[in-house]
Amino acid sequence: MTTMTIAKAINEGLRATLAANPKSLLMGEDIGPLGGVYRVTDGLIGEFGPDRVVDTPLAESGIIGTAIGLALRGYSPVCEIQFDGFVFPGFNQITTQLAKIHSRSSGNLSVPVVIRIPYGGGIGSIEHHSESPEALFAHTAGLRIITPSNPHDAYWMIQQAVECKDPVIIFEPKRRYWLKGDVDVQAPGPSADPFKAHVLREGTDATVVAYGPLVPVALAAANAAEEDGRSLEVIDLRSISPIDFDTVTASVLKTGRLIVAHEAPTFGGVGGEIAARISERAFHSLEAPVIRVGGFHMPYPVAKVEEDYLPDIDRILEALDRALSY
Amino acid sequence: MGTHLPSTEFDGTAVDDQREADAEAVLGEPAAPMVQLLGPDGKLGADPVFSRYADKLTPEALRGLYADMAAIRRFDVEATALQRQGQLALWVPLTGQEAAQIGSGRASQPQDYIFPTYREHGVALTRNVDLAELLRQFRGVSNGGWNPKDTNFHLYTLVLAAQTLHAVGYAMGIQRDQKLAAATDGAGKEPDAAVIAYFGDGASSEGDVHESMVFASSYNAPVVFFCQNNHWAISVPTNVQTRVPLSNRAKGYGFPGIRVDGNDVIAVHAVTEWALEHARQGKGPVLIEAFTYRVGAHTTADDPTKYRQSAEEDAWRAKDPLARLEKYLRAEGLAADDFFAKVRADGDELASYVRRTAHDLQDPDIRQAFANVYAEAHPLVAEELAWFEEYSAGFAGEDESAGQAAKAGH
Numbered sequence: 001m002t003t004m005t006i007a008k009a010i011n012e013g014l015r016a017t018l019a020a021n022p023k024s025l026l027m028g029e030d031i032g033p034l035g036g037v038y039r040v041t042d043g044l045i046g047e048f049g050p051d052r053v054v055d056t057p058l059a060e061s062g063i064i065g066t067a068i069g070l071a072l073r074g075y076s077p078v079c080e081i082q083f084d085g086f087v088f089p090g091f092n093q094i095t096t097q098l099a100k101i102h103s104r105s106s107g108n109l110s111v112p113v114v115i116r117i118p119y120g121g122g123i124g125s126i127e128h129h130s131e132s133p134e135a136l137f138a139h140t141a142g143l144r145i146i147t148p149s150n151p152h153d154a155y156w157m158i159q160q161a162v163e164c165k166d167p168v169i170i171f172e173p174k175r176r177y178w179l180k181g182d183v184d185v186q187a188p189g190p191s192a193d194p195f196k197a198h199v200l201r202e203g204t205d206a207t208v209v210a211y212g213p214l215v216p217v218a219l220a221a222a223n224a225a226e227e228d229g230r231s232l233e234v235i236d237l238r239s240i241s242p243i244d245f246d247t248v249t250a251s252v253l254k255t256g257r258l259i260v261a262h263e264a265p266t267f268g269g270v271g272g273e274i275a276a277r278i279s280e281r282a283f284h285s286l287e288a289p290v291i292r293v294g295g296f297h298m299p300y301p302v303a304k305v306e307e308d309y310l311p312d313i314d315r316i317l318e319a320l321d322r323a324l325s326y
Numbered sequence: 327m328g329t330h331l332p333s334t335e336f337d338g339t340a341v342d343d344q345r346e347a348d349a350e351a352v353l354g355e356p357a358a359p360m361v362q363l364l365g366p367d368g369k370l371g372a373d374p375v376f377s378r379y380a381d382k383l384t385p386e387a388l389r390g391l392y393a394d395m396a397a398i399r400r401f402d403v404e405a406t407a408l409q410r411q412g413q414l415a416l417w418v419p420l421t422g423q424e425a426a427q428i429g430s431g432r433a434s435q436p437q438d439y440i441f442p443t444y445r446e447h448g449v450a451l452t453r454n455v456d457l458a459e460l461l462r463q464f465r466g467v468s469n470g471g472w473n474p475k476d477t478n479f480h481l482y483t484l485v486l487a488a489q490t491l492h493a494v495g496y497a498m499g500i501q502r503d504q505k506l507a508a509a510t511d512g513a514g515k516e517p518d519a520a521v522i523a524y525f526g527d528g529a530s531s532e533g534d535v536h537e538s539m540v541f542a543s544s545y546n547a548p549v550v551f552f553c554q555n556n557h558w559a560i561s562v563p564t565n566v567q568t569r570v571p572l573s574n575r576a577k578g579y580g581f582p583g584i585r586v587d588g589n590d591v592i593a594v595h596a597v598t599e600w601a602l603e604h605a606r607q608g609k610g611p612v613l614i615e616a617f618t619y620r621v622g623a624h625t626t627a628d629d630p631t632k633y634r635q636s637a638e639e640d641a642w643r644a645k646d647p648l649a650r651l652e653k654y655l656r657a658e659g660l661a662a663d664d665f666f667a668k669v670r671a672d673g674d675e676l677a678s679y680v681r682r683t684a685h686d687l688q689d690p691d692i693r694q695a696f697a698n699v700y701a702e703a704h705p706l707v708a709e710e711l712a713w714f715e716e717y718s719a720g721f722a723g724e725d726e727s728a729g730q731a732a733k734a735g736h
Contacts, residue, residue: 022506051502057544062491062537069495072480075502077495089533096485097492104469105481107698141699141707165701195705242706 001184007177009151010040010116012185013158014078018048021076024162027054027063028080028116037082038118038177060090064115068098071111076162084119084171085128085300091136098167099142114161118174119147120213120263121310124303131300132264134171138241138273145240146194147171149215151181153238156188164194171240173213197244199251203233206257206323209248209274211237214261214311221316230320240270248274249281256287257323261311266294288326291319358571360617361597362587366645368653370592379596385660391432391591392651392661393669395424398448399648400673401457402622404680405447405464409626413684414464418445422589422621425647426554428452429594430522430616433602436478437519439496441489444482445554446524453479457676458683467687486525487532490551493523494538497547497605520548520605522598528559530575531567539579539611548605550598551576551613554588556620561633573615581611588618589647619645 004012017024026041032055035042045053056063060081067077081087087094094115101111121130137143144166148154154172161168190198200215201222210218215236222232233251237243252258258278260271275290293311301309363380364370370380383391402421409417420427427448434440434452442449450460455472462471463482470481483489500519507515525535530553542549553572557564568575576583582604586597594616601612619642623630630639655661696711 025502051505057537057540059537059540061534062541065488065491065534065537066495066498066541069492069497070499070502071495072492073496073499073503075499092485093488093491093534097483097488100469101481102701103695103698105474105698106468106470106694107701108470108473108475109481110701112701144700144704242704244705246705 001182003180004151004155004183005178005180006148006151006154006173007038007040009155009183010158010172011042011044012183013155014041014044015047016185017078017159017162018044018052021162023074024076024078025052025054025070026078026080027056027067029056029058029063029082031055031080036080038174040116040172040177041080060086060088061093064090064093064098064113067113067115068093068101068111071113072101072109076112076114078114078116078158078162081115081117083129084117084131084133087115087117087133094137094143094167094169095140099140102166103142110165111167112162112165113167114158115167115169116158117169117171118177119171120173120175121300121306122175122213122263124306126303127300130303130306132171132262132295134169134240134262135264135269137169138270142167143241144168144195145171146238147173147212147240148238149173149176149210149212149236150179152183152188153191153194155183155185156191157194157238160188160194171212176213176216179216195239195242195244197238197247198236199233199247200236201232201234203231204255205231206259206320207233207235207248207251207255208259208261208316208320209235209237210261211240211270213263217311217313218261218316221313221320224313224317225320230324232320243270243274243277245274245277245281248278252278252282253285256285257320258286258290259293259316259319259323260290261293261316261319262295263310264295265297266292267297269294288323291323293319358573358583358585358615360585360587361593362590363593363596364590364650364654366589366650368650368657370654373593373596376593376596376600379599380592382599383592383595387432388592388651388655389661389665391428391595392648392655393672394428394432394448394451395591395648395651396669397673397676398428398451399424400677401447401451401680404677405461406622406626408461408681408684409464414461414626415466416464417626418447418464418624419620419622419626420445420447422619422642422647423554423556423616424448425591425594425651426588426616426618429591430552430598430614433595433598434522435517435519435602437517438602439478439480439493439500439519439521441480441493441496441521441523442482443486443489443524443526443529444484445526446482449524450479453477455479458680458687461680461684462687465684465687467690486529487534487538490523490525490529490538491534491541493521493549494542494545494547497521497542497549497611498545500548501545518548518606520550520602522550522552522602524552524554526559527553527555527557527564527567527572528562530572539576539581539613542611543579543581546608546610548608549611550601550605551611552598553613553615554618555615556588556618558620558624558630558634560624560628561630563634571615573613576613579611579613581613583613583615585615585617588616589642589645589650591647591651
């Protein structure tokens with residue numbers, strides 16, 4: 001076991017990938033000598049050179065589009081999008097090309113491109129630097145979407161994403177880049193499958209599903225609820241596409257109540273999808289409607305009011321109160 | 327590129343003349359000259375750079391270029407008919423652009439990789455794609471239709487210019503392959519390869535073209551951008567896309583741009599061969615603008631009489647790529663009536679094959695669509711497929727009982 005931050009864990013995961021797979025390479029803006037704006041690729045260009053750690057022109061569609069071409073030639077590109085709000089110039093390439101090439105080639109072609117996107121708010125930043133656009137990608141068949149909440153998952157998920165034959169988007173919780181935790185670099189253990197949810201804490205009164213940056217918030221809410229004599233089960237979803245509904249369903253069959261928390265706006269979001277599916281799978285076990293905790297239907301607000309926007313412990317506890325009131 | 331290119335007497339349309347006059351006014355310099363070797367009169371001219379490449383074309387190769395152009399034109403007629411008869415949902419005709427496509431496609435080597443738009447049926451022919459398979463997409467039985475690994479001819483891309491970036495990325499992969507091979511003392515070294523990215527004058531306005539040229543230039547990628555300027559983006563003329571000759575844009579990216587008479591198959595072949603060599607030798611990208619004309623509609627859903635004069639079409643028909651090569655072959659004694667009769671007969675045979683095969687294309691099963699969403703197992707897809715199977719099973723026997731009811735006279 002080694003203790004490191006999420007940012008360092010991704011860095012080490014990328015280093016392991018580059019060392020093991022000569023066809024893997026990193027592409028992105030400022031990922032070379034600077035090491036990325038979050039220093040996630042720090043030091044890698046020195047070790048692997050500019051053909052493997054590629055500082056690209058400042059063009060997101062160009063990054064994704066050329067990565068697709070490299071993948072068609074047999075390479076495994078890992079693209080860094082600098083910030084969540086800047087992925088949209090590449091949205092066309094991701095949704096109309098990357099997601100569909102395997103399907104439209106009748107399975108003859110695969111494009112195992114990995115796209116890393118730092119996402120979410122809580123860092124007091126300016127416009128376009130705090131968004132959570134995961135639902136826009138989850139709606140697109142052909143993509144896989146995962147998001148680590150801790151350094152151990154971060155270390156393994158990036159490597160698992162590169163090994164996956166499908167395109168994978170990794171949403172990295174940027175406000176947790178400096179969160180420290182134990183990483184077992186020898187074996188993934190329970191994290192062997194990046195598309196499975198983890199029950200982080202068992203409970204009996206309600207289930208809270210969270211992912212990425214809100215996992216620590218959900219765990220803190222469970223601690224606070226415990227002081228009030230309420231037992232919360234906390235699930236780290238880990239994978240947004242596919243979603244591990246079996247794990248969520250099993251939990252809800254036990255607790256009878258479900259709260260889904262994410263930073264993204266609730267309308268049209270991942271929480272709504274979970275609510276709908278769980279309503280079908282566990283209708284007779286539900287003691288209350290599935291309650292979503294998330295962002296409001298507004299552009300991500302200015303930093304000075306983001307505390308009022310972002311789900312926090314109290315917002316989850318308020319949702320719990322509502323769930324228990326039925 | 328430091329070489330002088332010939333001026334030309336090419337009689338462009340009024341639109342082109344105006345556009346180039348505008349460009350001259352803006353740039354304070356003459357519009358880009360155009361490489362032309364075989365004029366509409368069937369006379370072969372000379373060019374200080376490209377005649378060397380044209381000279382390599384044997385009589386057999388020249389006859390082959392003609393036969394290819396005739397074959398793809400006949401195919402185009404047949405596919406248009408199939409659409410009119412309801413056998414295809416849509417057809418994208420190429421008539422008028424045969425020289426641009428056959429000339430460039432025949433200049434490529436097997437190890438090169440081609441990224442087409444959705445109109446490169448002529449290039450597909452040169453890459454040995456089964457033309458009946460090409461119809462799958464237009465018949466609605468596939469979104470692709472062939473395996474690009476068999477021919478190094480990528481699937482058609484319908485989102486304009488998206489493939490130009492794929493082409494550059496692929497070329498970046500070729501560069502890395504060469505370095506990996508060099509690092510292992512040449513083990514696994516393959517012949518030097520280049521990539522061709524096709525796009526049109528309309529797509530030249532897409533941001534992806536700009537980004538692809540920036541990336542290609544930055545990394546000196548072995549890619550040839552082949553722009554078929556067919557003068558119309560559905561109903562919008564080229565002067566809405568650009569004030570300057572499209573080939574001039576290459577200057578801004580720092581690599582050679584060449585305008586070639588796209589109805590002159592010999593010049594297109596020569597220029598493309600030069601550009602591919604340039605790319606394969608590690609000298610970087612080239613932009614070729616093939617100055618041609620879409621004689622027919624954008625697609626079978628289009629009506630050119632609504633946006634352009636028939637006189638313009640007539641002017642371009644006078645520059646027909648097949649007619650001028652036929653004149654040349656006959657005048658030089660390289661081909662006579664028997665050759666052209668055989669080409670016609672071969673075209674009819676191809677048309678017959680395509681018609682027969684298109685009719686016989688099997689409708690796919692939606693289970694194939696389920697199977698190909700992801701390369702690895704996916705629980706949601708599996709769940710929805712299982713639901714579909716159960717739902718479908720509920721209808722089992724229904725067709726049969728309906729048939730029996732019909733027989734019983736109900």
